[in-house]
Amino acid sequence: MILSALATSVGLNLALTVLLAAAYTLLRGRPPYAEVYAPRRPYAPLEPWLPAAWRRSEDDIHAAAGLDGVVFIRIFVFSIRVFAAAAVLGVGVLLPVNFLGDQLREIDFSDLPYKSIDLFSVSNVQDGSKKLWLHFSAVYIMTAITCYLLYHEYKYISCKRLEYFMTSKPLPQHFTVLVRAIPVSDGVSVSDAVDKFFREYHSSTYLSHTVVHQTGKLRRLLNDAENICTKLTNLKYVHRSSGDAPRKFLGLFGRNDLLGQYQKRLEDVEENVRLEQSDATRRQEIPAAFVSFRSRYGAANAIYIRQSDNPTEWQTEHAPDPHDVYWPFFSTSFMERWIAKFVVFVASILLILVFLLVVAFVQGLTYLEQLKQWLPFLRNILEIAVVSQLVTGYLPSVILLFISSYVPSIMKLFSTMQGFVSVSGIERSACNKMLRFTIWTVFFANVLTGLFLYCICGDIMDKHNI
Incomplete structure (x- = not known):
């Protein structure tokens, strides 16, 4: 990549950043974005949100987003500190040393914008x-x-987490254990098997249990109720903000009473939920149960001590x-989850291999001579200065970011297939997959393919005496 192409890429990115920030500033107080970004009267005078966001303290973030929000911000703080130190060391020391070297060729300052960033x-x-x-x-x-910065951040976040646990009230899930793969013999229900097992082996700490049932229809009804409540809340906010309520003339003409329609639908769904809940206990049992204990210690023993000689049972x-x-x-067996994990592992490897080809293609765009060899019919267009700067400086990052934007959704889908029983478990697994994907594709793939293409491009330039 030549220096002018890099400057073009930086200039375009800065211009897009300013444009998007200005668009957000103008639109955040307008319907329908007001209830999302600016909970205030629409068309109110705009506030300088950038300085206000910069001045927020950790206490404000903790009150608004909890401990997770504080940790998320600390990640940015850590990244800024690391990159600031790297910028000082790289720009202040290494860049002048590299620039004044003479390994590649003599420096012609008059032609510097068209030199390679190498x-x-x-x-x-x-x-x-x-x-x-x-x-x-x-x-x-x-x-x-x-x-050192990692140690400092880890110590800081650990103290915050310990403080959170010490000050938070005990919750039911702290005393509850999820038991899966419950073996059941003929004529014995899951509930009886769970009660007999834990009364025998955890008699001093066992309190009660709740068996999971097949309630797919109930879950769908609850999802419908949640969607209707969200629409009702948004509709009430719009009417309250605009001072505009649905009106009819003589009950015949005018706009439909959407509030009344949604409220009627919500009442119908609530009635169906009550009927379904009354029948839920007679539905098919799943070999899984929530077991409650009298103390956290009892719950911890049940979690960290293997409950059976067979590792596929009483998990x-x-x-x-x-x-x-x-x-x-909840109803998946141990073998089904194991097979799903293996399939997801293979699919993740295939995704990385496919993305390697994408990275290789993107890296090839940064080498103009190599690009001319690949696409000889575009040679005349690529020799135009503006086009070559856009293709080698800006287009690779756009392609890589566009394709990478779909990877988190794919990783979340893979994690969902593994059989997790919590949304946070799915998201945590997806984050781990994204970390490994980023390390292998963005870091190693960029370095290795860049080195490979650099060698090829060097051979081409030597062959043509460039």
Whole structure:
């Protein structure tokens, strides 16, 4: 990539950032965005939201978004500190050393915008030069700084988490364990098997249990009720903000009473939910149950001590929060979950291999000579300065970001297939997959494919005496 192409990419990204920030500032107080971004009267005078967001303290973030919001912000704080140290060390020390090297060619300052950015990399330092010690020292210094900042952030977040647990009230899920793969013999119900097992092996701490039943229709009704409540809330907010209520003339003409329609639908759904709940106990039992204990210690013993000689039976895990439960996979067996994990593992590897080809193609766009060899019919167009700068400087990042935007959804789908029983478990698994995907595709793939294409491009340039 040439220097002018990099400058073009930076300029376009800055312009888009300013444009999007301005669009958000103008639209955040207008219907229908007002109830999402600005809970205030529509068309109210705009506030300087950027300085206000920058001035927010951690206490404000904790009150608005909880401990998770604070940790999320601390990740950004950590990243800013690491990149600030790297910028000072890289721009202040390594960049001048690389730029003043003579490994590649003599520097022509009059033609600098059309030089490759490799002039600013370690490739421009002579082999065996004593200046290379600066690069090795910079690696150790940045490693030490990063490790120290990680330790500092981990200690800070650990203290916050411990403080949260010490000050929070005990919740039912702290005393409850989810038991799956319950073996049941003929003529014995799941409820009787659970009660007999825990009264025998956890008699001093066992309190009660609740068996999971097949309630797919009930879940659908609850989802419908939640959607109707959301629509009702939004509709009430719009009417309250605009001062406009649905009106009819003589009850015949005018707009439909949407509020009344949604309220009637909600009442019907609530009635169906009550009827379905009354029949839920007579529905088919699933070999899974929520078991409650008298103390946290009893629940912890049930979780961390294997309950059976057969590891595929009486599997215990932390009970999810009632609002965090993901019901579809409660009835899956151990082997079904194991097969699903294996399938997801293979699919994740295939996705990484496919993405390697995408990264290789994107890396190829940054080498103009290689691109001309791949697409000879576009040679005349690529020789135009503006086109070459856009193709080599801006187009690769756009393609990579556009395709990468679909990866989180795919990873979440993979995690959902693994049989997790909580939404947070699905999201945590998807985040772990995204971390591994990012390390292998964005980091290693970029480095390896970039080195490979650099060697190919160098051979082409030597062949044509460029």
